[in-house]
Amino acid sequence: MNEICPECGVPQYISAQHLWLNNGDIVNARLATERLNFMESEFLDPLIQEIERLLGVPIEPIVITTFQEATRVYVSSRLPKELVDMVKAGTL
Incomplete structure (x- = not known):
């Protein structure tokens, strides 16, 4: 199996x-x-922390939003339009 x-x-x-x-x-x-x-997930935290240190501002919210949007776009491209319409209409 x-x-x-x-x-x-x-x-x-x-x-x-x-x-x-x-x-x-x-x-x-x-x-x-x-x-x-x-990508090894263990690599991301130190990378994000170093970029934040260099920039002097937090970027984790930007990284999270970017991954969320990329996931949404990919999953949306895989779902049948009818299913998306049902979810948006609240009928599913």
């Missing part, structure tokens, strides 16, 4: 939805213009 890809170690239900190109890019198998980005 939860088979693992022998090449990359990722569950096959996830790896089957993506292609690993010769140049190292990982893209959506159905829409190759969508690329995946993996």
Whole structure:
């Protein structure tokens, strides 16, 4: 049921939805213009703290808002229009 890809170690239900190109890019198998980005989360906090130190202002709210908006745009692009309309109308 939860088979693992022998090449990359990722569950096959996830790896089957993506292609690993010769140049190292990982893209959506159905829409190759969508690329995946993996980043160690442990790296983000020190990076944000250093940028805040250099700028002298907090940027965490900007980072959070940016990730929220990027997620909203991506998820919205995947949902059928009818479903979005139902959610907006409050009928779902």
